[in-house]
Amino acid sequence: MNTHPHIALIGECMIELQHRADGSLHQSFGGDTLNTAVYLRRELGEVGSVDYVTALGDDSFSDAMCEHWHAEGLGLGMVQRLPGRLPGLYCIQTDAQGERKFLYWRNEAAVRDCFTTPAAEPVLAALPCYDVVYFSGITLAVLGDIGRERLLQALIEARRRGAKVVFDNNYRPRLWADVQTAREAYRRVLAEVDIALLTEDDERALFGYEDSEQVFAAYPSIAEVVLKRGADACLIRxxxxxxxxPALKVEKVVDTTAAGDSFSAAYLASRLKGGSPQEAALAGHRLASRVIQVPGALIPR
Incomplete structure (x- = not known):
């Protein structure tokens, strides 16, 4: 791997509203691949460059997102700003055990046209030039049929040029028309993946796999498969x-938002810096254990 890897993460960032116990709302920003991008940038330190690939509106919230990403060290050259559009929005509600429930308003989000506008052409042309391309199941869902197909072609070309493609399964049923459409989309992109960061519960929900052995058996051609299992040990092939x-024990779980995203970020950062799979998984557990002790997706630096 390049000692100064050029990394692209593709997906959606939304306005985040955190519902607090006193009924007030705390506003911030979040989204699975954006969370991973921020934590990846932090974990890499001075190593490499991290660009976020998305589409936003021309509103003040989109301006604030870009300012925040710039402050975190993310590259903004692949962020499209679509006139008259808005980002999506979601609200987090957490129970006494720290488990969260999400409410979404995202059907008209600008990211849905990320790869369908004329402005997307240079973005799609640039993606195969990266050393690492990272995306998630949520990315697949929000891009729609045309966007997914164009992303797939970019992934194929990226791998042809030597890039590593990394995928986090993050399956959210409500974002898909039906499970069969989701399965077909996942299977097509999984054929072009080098590192699969899979949550066992999502694999069970999407494909009906009963245990980790079935998950590993389903992906014989993927070079590196990491199976995230919450508080249980993660499994790697x-x-x-x-x-x-083994995961790290946490006495007080406050909010599990971005636990998997942060694990993926630290795992990938460690691997890019030459760490073994075991070292990378331990780094992932360490970061995730810190994240779940703080409210919201992104903990303070």
């Missing part, structure tokens, strides 16, 4: 070897 890396 890499270069023909299997590893189990």
């Amino acid at each position: 890499c270069a023909g070897e299997r590893f189990a890396v």
